[in-house]
Amino acid sequence: MNTILARLNALFAFSLSVTAAVAFACFLTTNFLDYSQKVDIDVNKVVIKNMEEFYVGDRHDLGHIIFTLKANFTPVFNWNCKELFLYLMAEYETPQNKLNQVVLWDHIINRGENPVVNIRKRSNKYYFFDDGAFLRGNKLQISLHWNIIPNAGYLWRVPGGGSITLDLPESYGTSRI
Amino acid sequence: MFESLPVHMDYSGQKLAEQIFQKIIVIFGVIGFVIGFASEKLSYSIYILGAGCVLAAIVTLPPWGFYRKDPIKWQKPADDEPTTYSPLPSKTAKAAKKKN
Numbered sequence: 001m002n003t004i005l006a007r008l009n010a011l012f013a014f015s016l017s018v019t020a021a022v023a024f025a026c027f028l029t030t031n032f033l034d035y036s037q038k039v040d041i042d043v044n045k046v047v048i049k050n051m052e053e054f055y056v057g058d059r060h061d062l063g064h065i066i067f068t069l070k071a072n073f074t075p076v077f078n079w080n081c082k083e084l085f086l087y088l089m090a091e092y093e094t095p096q097n098k099l100n101q102v103v104l105w106d107h108i109i110n111r112g113e114n115p116v117v118n119i120r121k122r123s124n125k126y127y128f129f130d131d132g133a134f135l136r137g138n139k140l141q142i143s144l145h146w147n148i149i150p151n152a153g154y155l156w157r158v159p160g161g162g163s164i165t166l167d168l169p170e171s172y173g174t175s176r177i
Numbered sequence: 178m179f180e181s182l183p184v185h186m187d188y189s190g191q192k193l194a195e196q197i198f199q200k201i202i203v204i205f206g207v208i209g210f211v212i213g214f215a216s217e218k219l220s221y222s223i224y225i226l227g228a229g230c231v232l233a234a235i236v237t238l239p240p241w242g243f244y245r246k247d248p249i250k251w252q253k254p255a256d257d258e259p260t261t262y263s264p265l266p267s268k269t270a271k272a273a274k275k276k277n
Contacts, residue, residue: 001191004184007238011198015230018206022222025210079217151219 027153030080039144039162040070041088044121046166047173048135061135063128063168065090065104066121069144071162073115076148083149084109086117088124089160091141094134102128104142137170183240190244198233205229 001007045066053060073084087106094100104124109115143163148156186194206226213222 001195002185004238004240007194007198008234010195011202011230011233011237014199015202015226015233018202019223019226022206022210022213022226023219026213026219026222029214079213079219 023152026080026151030078030150031153033078035076035146035148035156035158036161037071037073037076039160040068041142041144041162041164042068043142043164043166044068046140046168047175048169050133050172053129059133061130061133063090063124063130063135063140064173065124065128065142067105067124067142068120069117069122069162070119071117071144073109073117073146076146077111077115080150080152081148082111082151084115085147085149086144087146088142088144090128091143092135092138094130094132094138096132096134100131102126104128135168136172138168139165140168141165186240186244187247187249189247190240194237194244198237201233201236202226202229205232 001010043065045064047064049062049064050059051062052058053062067088069088071086073086076084085106085108088104090100090102090104092100103126105122106125107117109117141163142165143160145160146158148158150156205228206222209222209225209229212225213219
């Protein structure tokens, strides 16, 4: 504290400590909030085909899903939310695996962008390949989940709302997808 | 680089400077937290804290006069000190020091 540089050092170190305290207080104000939201999911069309998965070299079931999604994420964007990562996940059970989880579609909403999601008759963004050939006649549960990328704190994973259960068709589709 | 400038504070001035910058930064941190929470923007909190940091730097970095009001009172050099420098003090001088 005798020289300017020593005082600058002490001042800077103390400012950093206070910044960390403010960030931690910000985390505390948002950690206990309920981030779940009402989501409307509707599945318009499902087609299942049996196709060769080239990486595996085997014929697996491929699902094609056209869905409609409506949700409003305005309340989620509080002062500790920098980005929102939405993903639509399909869950089902097969004789091979007790739980299969496949991400069909995802979407990023940055802070300041339109927080209302309203998409109609969109097809899945990623291939919905089964591990085997067990999609026909199976029960499929589709729900939207999201991660909140915060300014301070950890990555919140919100188990999504708007879960919908549907029965997959009994036979392979022939229409082009 | 800084040797030619008078930058020192006296001991009570250093303590005062430390207390002043801590108070300024904490107050600006609290104000920034409240404003950021009210306006839903964490960036405002950080900017206000940065402004407090700059203000604290202006107030406490230069050795202003009120940090130098209490200078150390040095003792006057004793008259009976030997004027010639002796690298090794004599045994009697050491004993006298220990007694004191």
